[in-house]
Amino acid sequence: MEILNQWAFIGMFAVLAPIFPALPILIAWILRPRKPNVLKSQTYECGVETVGDTWVQFRVQYYIYGLIFLIFDVEMVLLFPWAMAYNRLDAFASIVGVIFILLLLDGLLYAWNKGVLEWK
Amino acid sequence: MDCTGLCDALYKGGLDQGIAQFISLLVGVLLVSGVPLITVILLIWVERKIAARIQDRIGPNRVGPFGLLQTFADLLKLLIKEDITPTAADRLLYNAAPLVSFASVLLIWGVIPYTPYHFGANLEIGVLYMVAVASLGTLSIMTAGWASNNKYALLGAFRVVALLVSYEIPMVFSLLIPVLLAGSMSLVDIVHAQGGMWFGIMAPISAVLFFISAQAETGRAPFDLIEAESELVAGFNIEYSGMKFGMFFAAEFLHVFTNAILLVVFFFGGWFGPFWDKPLIAFMWLGLKASVFYFISLWIRNTVPRLRIDQVMWFNWFRLVPLSIANVIVIATLVKIMQLINLAPRNLIGASFIEMLPLTIVLLAANVAMGLVIVGQLRTTGRAVRMAAQNRTPVTAAVGD
Numbered sequence: 001m002e003i004l005n006q007w008a009f010i011g012m013f014a015v016l017a018p019i020f021p022a023l024p025i026l027i028a029w030i031l032r033p034r035k036p037n038v039l040k041s042q043t044y045e046c047g048v049e050t051v052g053d054t055w056v057q058f059r060v061q062y063y064i065y066g067l068i069f070l071i072f073d074v075e076m077v078l079l080f081p082w083a084m085a086y087n088r089l090d091a092f093a094s095i096v097g098v099i100f101i102l103l104l105l106d107g108l109l110y111a112w113n114k115g116v117l118e119w120k
Numbered sequence: 121m122d123c124t125g126l127c128d129a130l131y132k133g134g135l136d137q138g139i140a141q142f143i144s145l146l147v148g149v150l151l152v153s154g155v156p157l158i159t160v161i162l163l164i165w166v167e168r169k170i171a172a173r174i175q176d177r178i179g180p181n182r183v184g185p186f187g188l189l190q191t192f193a194d195l196l197k198l199l200i201k202e203d204i205t206p207t208a209a210d211r212l213l214y215n216a217a218p219l220v221s222f223a224s225v226l227l228i229w230g231v232i233p234y235t236p237y238h239f240g241a242n243l244e245i246g247v248l249y250m251v252a253v254a255s256l257g258t259l260s261i262m263t264a265g266w267a268s269n270n271k272y273a274l275l276g277a278f279r280v281v282a283l284l285v286s287y288e289i290p291m292v293f294s295l296l297i298p299v300l301l302a303g304s305m306s307l308v309d310i311v312h313a314q315g316g317m318w319f320g321i322m323a324p325i326s327a328v329l330f331f332i333s334a335q336a337e338t339g340r341a342p343f344d345l346i347e348a349e350s351e352l353v354a355g356f357n358i359e360y361s362g363m364k365f366g367m368f369f370a371a372e373f374l375h376v377f378t379n380a381i382l383l384v385v386f387f388f389g390g391w392f393g394p395f396w397d398k399p400l401i402a403f404m405w406l407g408l409k410a411s412v413f414y415f416i417s418l419w420i421r422n423t424v425p426r427l428r429i430d431q432v433m434w435f436n437w438f439r440l441v442p443l444s445i446a447n448v449i450v451i452a453t454l455v456k457i458m459q460l461i462n463l464a465p466r467n468l469i470g471a472s473f474i475e476m477l478p479l480t481i482v483l484l485a486a487n488v489a490m491g492l493v494i495v496g497q498l499r500t501t502g503r504a505v506r507m508a509a510q511n512r513t514p515v516t517a518a519v520g521d
Contacts, residue, residue: 006242007241007243008141008145009145009148009149009241010230010240010243012148012149013149013226013227013240013241014223014227016149017153017226017227018220018223020153020157021219021222021226021370021371022219024198024199024363024366024367025218025367027363028198028199028200029203031200032199032200032201032362033200033202034202035202036204040204041206041207042208043206043268044206044270044272044353044359045270050208050271054269054271054274055266055274058274062278062282065285065286065433066281066285069285069286072289073288073289073292076289076293079448080247080296080305083296083299083300083452084299084300084303085303086300086303086456087459088303088466091460094452094453097452098449098453101449101452105442108437108441108445112438118430118434119430119433119434120430
C-alpha cells in the first residue's frame, strides 16, 4: 500500500509537470501580438532562402554511438540489481558480477580496436 | 491506498475518501514542485550575476535591489513577445518539445529528499527513475531539432544526442557506486547510508565522474558545442522564440542546479550536517552544499573554452568510460574483501563514523592511486598533443615573420 502511494504521487507529478511550463506559454498565447507574414515564418538560414531538404541522411557515426550506448545501457539494467544486493552477496556472486563487467569492458575494447569510437 | 495526514483530515471533514486522497496528492505535488519553480527564478539572477562578476562586469542591477527583479522583467517581456512558428515546422512536435524539456527536469525533483521527513516519493528504484526521467530531456532536444525543420537545429540536435548518450554511460556507472555501498536504489536510503561517512570521501572518483558527465548532460561549457554560436548559431532552439524559447532556457538553468543537488544527495551526504534532525536545518544543509557545487559548475562554464566534438568524444570513450568501469571493479572488489574480513559494516544505514573508517581509508587510498594514474596519463597525452602542435607552428610563424 505504501508503495502504491509513492507511485500515485509520481503519476500525479507526471501529469502536472508539463502543465507548469504550459501555463506561461498559454498566457503568452493570449497576450502576444499575432502578425505573421510569409517572410517572417520562413526557416532561418543566414538571411537567404533555405536550399534543399533538411530531413536528409546523416552521418553513420551518430548511429554507431547509439548502438554502443544501447549495449551499455542494457547491461546497466542488469548491473543495478547486483549492486543493490551487493552487501548481502557472498564472494562467489560478487566475482561473477566482476566477470560480467569485464565482459562489458571486452566489448568496449573490441569497438576501440575496430576504430569505431573515434570521430573521423 | 492508505489515507494519512492531510488526506485523513479531509476525510474526517466529510469529504469522499477518493477525493480526499486526490486533493492531498495534489497539494503534495504542488509543494514539492514549488521548490524548483521558485528556485529557477532566483537561479537565473544568480547565474547572470556570477557570470558577470567572472567576466569583470556588474551584471543586472537596474530592476529592483541588486537587479533581483530582472528575471520578472524578462518574464514579462517574454510573455508579450510575438511567437513565430516557421511554416515548415512540424507543429505538434514543435510545440510539445519545450514542455517535455522543462517537465523532464522538474520530474527529477519528485524523488529528491529535501529533509529526512520531506520528499516527494521514496521510490524503491529512485536511481533508475532519475536516470530515465533525465533522458527525456535528450528526447525533447532531439524532437525540437527535428521538428524545427532547420539545418542548424538538426545538426545541433544530432550533436546533443551523440554527446548526451555517450556521457550517460560514465554517469550511470558512477551512480552504481552509491547504490552498491548503500545497498538500495532509493535516494532517501542512499542519503541515510551516508550518516557515518559521505560517499564522496569514500569514492571521490565516482563523484568527479558524475560531476563531469552532469556538466555534459546540461550542455554547459566546455561541452556547449551543441549550441556553438559560431558554427550552429544557436543549435536546437534556433527556431524558437518568445515563451517557448524561455522554457528551454529555464529548463537548462534548473538542470544545472538539479545536478548539483543530485551530486550532493549521492555523494556528499544530502541533508547531513550538524543538527540535521531539524527539518529546516537539514534543508539548509542540502541547499548550502548544492550551492557550492552549483558555483563550481558556473565557474567552469565561464572560464573554460569550448571543445570540438572529436575531443569530447575521445575524452568520453577513451578515458571516462574505461575509468568508470575500472572504478566499479576496484571498489566492488575492495568492499567485498573488507566485508569478508569483517572490517566493513554490512548495513551502512546507522553505521557510525568509527565503523566506516577502515573501509573509507582503503577505498580512499585506492581512489587516490587510480586518480594519480589517470592524471599522469592525461598529462602525458596533453604533452604529446602540445608537442605535435608546436611542431606545426613554425610553418605559420614563418608566414607572419
